[in-house]
Amino acid sequence: MSTLAPxxxxxxxxxxxxYADIPGSLITILQETQxxxxxxxxxxxxxxxERTHTPIATIVGVATFYAQFRLEPVGKHLIMLCQGTAxxxxxxxxxxxxxxxxxxxxxxxxxxxGMFSLKHVACLGCCSLSPVMMINGRTYGSLTPDKARKILxxxxxxxxxxxxxx
Amino acid sequence: xxxxxxxxxxxxxxxxxxxxxxxxxxxxxNESTDVELGITGCIGMCFLEPIVDVYEDDGTLHRLxxxxxxxxxxxxxxxxxGDLSLLDKLxxxxxxxxxxSKQTRVxxxxxxVIDPESIDDYLAHGxxxxxxxxxxxxxxQEDVIEQIDIAGLRGRGGAGFSTAFKxxxxxxxxxxxxxxxxxxxxxxxxxxxxxxDRAVIEGDPHSLIEGMLIGAYSIGASEAIVYVRAEYPLAxxxxxxxxxxxxxxxxxxxxxxxxxxxxxxxxxxxxxAFVCGEETALIESLEGKRGMPRLKPPFPAQAGYWLxxxxxxxxxxxxxVAWIINNGGAAFAAMGTKDSKGTKVFALxxxxxxxxxxxxxxxxxxxxxxxxxxxxxxxxxxxxxxQLGGPSGGCVPASKLDTxxxxxxxxxxxxxxxxxxxxxxxxxxxxxxMARFFLDFTAKESCGKCVHCRLGTKRMLEIxxxxxxxxxxxxDIEKLEDLCYAIKDGALxxxxxxxPNPVLTTIRYFxxxxxxxxxxxxxxxxxxxxxxxxxxxxxxxxxCTACARQCPAGAISGERRSPHEIDPQLxxxxxxxxxxxxxxxxxxx
Numbered sequence: 001m002s003t004l005a006p007x008x009x010x011x012x013x014x015x016x017x018x019y020a021d022i023p024g025s026l027i028t029i030l031q032e033t034q035x036x037x038x039x040x041x042x043x044x045x046x047x048x049x050e051r052t053h054t055p056i057a058t059i060v061g062v063a064t065f066y067a068q069f070r071l072e073p074v075g076k077h078l079i080m081l082c083q084g085t086a087x088x089x090x091x092x093x094x095x096x097x098x099x100x101x102x103x104x105x106x107x108x109x110x111x112x113x114g115m116f117s118l119k120h121v122a123c124l125g126c127c128s129l130s131p132v133m134m135i136n137g138r139t140y141g142s143l144t145p146d147k148a149r150k151i152l153x154x155x156x157x158x159x160x161x162x163x164x165x166x
Numbered sequence: 167x168x169x170x171x172x173x174x175x176x177x178x179x180x181x182x183x184x185x186x187x188x189x190x191x192x193x194x195x196n197e198s199t200d201v202e203l204g205i206t207g208c209i210g211m212c213f214l215e216p217i218v219d220v221y222e223d224d225g226t227l228h229r230l231x232x233x234x235x236x237x238x239x240x241x242x243x244x245x246x247x248g249d250l251s252l253l254d255k256l257x258x259x260x261x262x263x264x265x266x267s268k269q270t271r272v273x274x275x276x277x278x279v280i281d282p283e284s285i286d287d288y289l290a291h292g293x294x295x296x297x298x299x300x301x302x303x304x305x306x307q308e309d310v311i312e313q314i315d316i317a318g319l320r321g322r323g324g325a326g327f328s329t330a331f332k333x334x335x336x337x338x339x340x341x342x343x344x345x346x347x348x349x350x351x352x353x354x355x356x357x358x359x360x361x362x363d364r365a366v367i368e369g370d371p372h373s374l375i376e377g378m379l380i381g382a383y384s385i386g387a388s389e390a391i392v393y394v395r396a397e398y399p400l401a402x403x404x405x406x407x408x409x410x411x412x413x414x415x416x417x418x419x420x421x422x423x424x425x426x427x428x429x430x431x432x433x434x435x436x437x438x439a440f441v442c443g444e445e446t447a448l449i450e451s452l453e454g455k456r457g458m459p460r461l462k463p464p465f466p467a468q469a470g471y472w473l474x475x476x477x478x479x480x481x482x483x484x485x486x487v488a489w490i491i492n493n494g495g496a497a498f499a500a501m502g503t504k505d506s507k508g509t510k511v512f513a514l515x516x517x518x519x520x521x522x523x524x525x526x527x528x529x530x531x532x533x534x535x536x537x538x539x540x541x542x543x544x545x546x547x548x549x550x551x552x553q554l555g556g557p558s559g560g561c562v563p564a565s566k567l568d569t570x571x572x573x574x575x576x577x578x579x580x581x582x583x584x585x586x587x588x589x590x591x592x593x594x595x596x597x598x599x600m601a602r603f604f605l606d607f608t609a610k611e612s613c614g615k616c617v618h619c620r621l622g623t624k625r626m627l628e629i630x631x632x633x634x635x636x637x638x639x640x641x642d643i644e645k646l647e648d649l650c651y652a653i654k655d656g657a658l659x660x661x662x663x664x665x666p667n668p669v670l671t672t673i674r675y676f677x678x679x680x681x682x683x684x685x686x687x688x689x690x691x692x693x694x695x696x697x698x699x700x701x702x703x704x705x706x707x708x709x710c711t712a713c714a715r716q717c718p719a720g721a722i723s724g725e726r727r728s729p730h731e732i733d734p735q736l737x738x739x740x741x742x743x744x745x746x747x748x749x750x751x752x753x754x755x
Contacts, residue, residue: 023453023454023472024452024453024454024472025454026454026455027434027435027437027451027454028434028435028454030437031396031435031437058455061456062454062455062456065439065456065457065613066436066437066438066439066457067437067438067439068396068437068438069437083358083607084358084359085358085359085515085516085553085556085587085589085603085604086358086359086515086516086521086589088358088600088603089516089517089589089591089595089600090516090517091741094740094741097738097740098718098740101718121397122356122358122397122438122440122607123356123357123358123359123360123361123397124397125175125176125355125360125361125364125397125398126175126176126179126212126361127212127359127361127513127515127516127521127589128176128212128213128215128515128521128522129176129179129180129212129215130515132179139175139178139179141179141180144745145718145740145742146716146742
């Protein structure tokens with residue numbers, strides 16, 4: 001972590017002002033932290049420990065317990081691939097293999113260019129559209145390996161266009 | 167004329183948002199037409215989303231299905247010209263209508279009917295009448311609980327504990343000097359393959375609030391909390407609005423309905439941990455800690471949230487409460503079986519023809535739900551099993567399809583009622599791989615507190631991993647059984663105690679499939695990648711090259727119009743060729 005530039009601690013101040021003194025608010029504070037930074041930087045967690053008078057071990061303990069929290073930054077496009085029962089039955093494993101083949105990343109990894117991260121998630125609750133993945137808040141349903149590849153290529157192409165426009 | 171668009175998460179994922187935007191744009195240009203555009207929550211027919219309901223002024227409904235943005239023009243033309251026969255090509259088929267007409271809706275009574283973002287719509291449908299009745303006609307706490315008792319309402323989260331019993335225990339528990347008691351709603355729907363609670367909150371959030379208020383009054387709580395999964399952003403948004411509206415109208419806050427009963431309600435977003443569905447783990451999480459279960463007793467009714475008396479029920483349980491107060495406990499108890507009263511909501515998915523939300527009276531057979539309502543298996547395949555209760559439940563085979571929906575009857579099959587996940591499987595689903603899937607889930611979600619659950623599930627997963635990879639050994643089934651019973655006996659909470667169920671039901675009903683994997687290194691369903699190989703039947707192949715073009719590994723070769731061949735060394739067993747072939751020439755063995 002020491003190689004990273006220090007985080008801007010002011011981003012988390014509003015949440016700390018609101019919740020630091022309310023018992024039982026640690027999860028809420030961490031959710032706000034992730035909202036602000038995209039993940040939970042270690043130096044921010046240390047700052048939260050200080051402000052809430054909580055041992056840092058407790059904070060990291062909570063941060064690592066829940067699936068929602070990330071300790072590392074994610075790529076520009078976060079692919080959340082549903083691993084629910086209906087998706088499993090309808091072939092989510094093939095979709096996962098196609099994404100891995102297309103991008104060269106597995107569950108929990110980010111592409112070297114920082115464009116895509118892949119995360120397997122528990123049920124997204126769109127079981128009748130299974131298999132399903134969610135990217136940047138948008139749900140893509142009734143996937144086939146081919147359709148999944150196409151969606152990723154379109155996203156990447158969109159980024160290239162954006163870059164050119166700049 | 168009113169046009170209502172189904173905008174639950176499923177509908178939106180299928181494109182309801184762009185349909186809405188297109189309609190809005192078109193009608194904005196046609197100001198002369200008197201049309202009211204509105205939204206509703208999940209109608210329950212996920213297989214037909216996006217769904218648009220067009221109501222004529224006399225109330226006649228035209229239900230349009232699988233509507234796309236490009237269909238907006240047709241709808242607009244029909245409505246502006248008055249020629250509604252133009253809508254016929256989008257209309258729901260009579261067959262598909264059976265999906266809803268065969269259901270009995272109590273918990274979902276207003277889901278897909280009312281606008282979830284309008285408290286006025288809820289009030290117009292009889293909303294908040296039950297809490298008004300309780301508070302203004304002098305019903306005592308016991309009067310309310312007695313109705314719940316007569317109704318025979320049992321917890322819909324899975325365990326099926328008597329709701330009246332829990333409420334009495336929380337009411338009778340002695341509070342400390344602060345007098346504080348809490349009423350909590352478990353909306354941490356973590357079961358993969360279940361979305362009943364999400365649909366209720368997205369579709370009818372006020373019914374949850376009203377049920378919770380009645381519960382809070384009955385136990386003497388002045389603070390209520392809903393613990394919702396963070397993966398349900400739309401549910402959180404709609405519930406937040408409902409709380410604001412209910413507070414503004416005096417249904418939440420001080421002196422509700424002019425009585426001396428006061429209660430606030432707030433939302434706490436979970437952070438993703440299946441074990442938090444267990445009530446004491448949920449309480450730990452509410453307190454901002456790692457969600458690890460507590461030892462019971464003391465039960466939450468005695469020492470729950472911040473060690474104060476607390477009552478926890480699940481969303482569907484609360485969603486039934488206002489109906490029971492309005493219609494009487496006896497009306498609820500008139501539905502169902504001796505031990506299981508009322509109705510149950512299921513999320514029907516998997517290889518089913520018509521998937522979605524189904525609410526049926528207890529006592530209905532599984533066959534009726536899957537074949538009568540769900541339309542059976544899609545693509546003319548054979549029914550193999552139905553999974554109930556997710557990672558805590560089990561697979562019920564075809565021979566048990568006439569089992570009725572009842573807590574005890576379902577438990578006798580080795581599965582459980584569960585919270586309502588109902589995933590249907592066909593002949594192409596490998597039951598061993600299914601058992602491995604659930605064990606993988608529970609092993610990852612085990613909180614780690616007890617050795618039996620933490621290590622036991624891991625050891626079981628290792629054995630199952632070997633079996634699906636074709637490296638099973640004689641005695642594996644017995645080893646699995648030993649571990650199952652040890653974990654059941656040794657685990658502290660429901661997660662561990664029920665984790666072996668998917669494996670036990672697989673051993674019980676699909677032992678032959680397990681043995682085929684272990685003894686013959688063969689996957690009868692043709693699913694386990696390590697155990698199957700793809701080949702092309704030369705008598706059926708016409709050389710259309712469709713498979714070769716879809717093969718990501720370049721493993722298929724052959725001249726156009728002559729039979730193709732798969733190189734097993736290059737084949738990655740992705741199945742693309744089988745999907746691509748229109749002649750049934752690709753074989754899996």
